[in-house]
Amino acid sequence: MTLPTMQTTRLTLRPFELADAPVIKRLAGVPEVALTTQNIPYPYQEGVAEAWMAGHGAAWDEGSLLTLAVSEEEDGLVGAVSLRIDVTHRRGELGYWVGVPFWNRGFATEAAGALLQFGFGELGLNRIQARHMTRNPSSGRVTQKLGMSAEGIQRQHIVAHGKVEDIAMCAILRAEWGEGAAPYRRA
Numbered sequence: 001m002t003l004p005t006m007q008t009t010r011l012t013l014r015p016f017e018l019a020d021a022p023v024i025k026r027l028a029g030v031p032e033v034a035l036t037t038q039n040i041p042y043p044y045q046e047g048v049a050e051a052w053m054a055g056h057g058a059a060w061d062e063g064s065l066l067t068l069a070v071s072e073e074e075d076g077l078v079g080a081v082s083l084r085i086d087v088t089h090r091r092g093e094l095g096y097w098v099g100v101p102f103w104n105r106g107f108a109t110e111a112a113g114a115l116l117q118f119g120f121g122e123l124g125l126n127r128i129q130a131r132h133m134t135r136n137p138s139s140g141r142v143t144q145k146l147g148m149s150a151e152g153i154q155r156q157h158i159v160a161h162g163k164v165e166d167i168a169m170c171a172i173l174r175a176e177w178g179e180g181a182a183p184y185r186r187a
Contacts, residue, residue, distance in 0.1 A: 001061050003068065008114050011107060013068040013081060016056060020069060021049040023077045027099030036136040037097060038160045063087055066118075070098065070111045078102040081111040083119050083128070090126040092119045096142070103138070109145045116146060120174045129171035133160070143170040147177065 003015040016024075028034060029044025041048055059065035067082040079098035086092065094115060098108045112130075119125040130146075132139035134153060148170035157167040 003057060003060050003066070004118070006068070006114050006118065008110050010072060011110055011114075012071045012073075013111055013114055014071060016053045016067070016069045018050065018053070020077050021053070024049040024052075027077070027079065028097060030100060032100050033097055035161055036133055036139070038158055040097065042161060066115070070107060072102070072107065075102065078107050079111070081115055083115045085123065085125070090124065092123070092125045092128045094128055094130040108142045112142060113146055116172065116177060120177050126174050127171055129169060131167045131169050134166040134168050140168055140170070146172065148172045
């Protein structure tokens with residue numbers, strides 16, 4: 001099954017391409033991005049982006065994860081957005097990162113909003129959640145703008161980059177979504 005491509009007002013959400021690897025390393029591999037996530041390595045070694053991208057198609061084919069590049073016409077690749085899918089329980093978990101040069105432009109909110117709409121509309125999910133480190137309030141603001149409700153703090157829930165971290169849990173239900181903040185169309 002082919003990964004979908006979506007168009008929002010300002011962004012194209014598309015499958016990653018091999019040519020994106022050096023940009024991923026440059027944008028995601030900086031401490032301001034990598035050290036506020038559980039899954040982005042730091043330091044970011046050669047070959048990591050290629051290995052990460054190699055699994056995207058198979059994960060989508062098995063129905064467990066959709067990962068897309070977030071691209072802007074003028075700037076090109078600005079980040080990534082993902083939706084981990086649990087079909088049995090009709091829920092998803094949203095993830096996203098945006099490179100530092102593109103912060104405070106609403107790209108994460110717009111891209112994540114499109115995936116919420118996709119998850120509720122096309123995948124028939126009932127609940128979509130997102131988690132973020134409590135020391136990353138910018139990520140928390142994205143979830144608030146999407147209409148997610150804070151559900152609590154998981155104290156010392158993970159060890160990321162050698163440091164114990166508290167995790168904030170937020171979620172939104174299909175009945176609460178409406179049509180959301182970032183409508184998209186399939187490209």
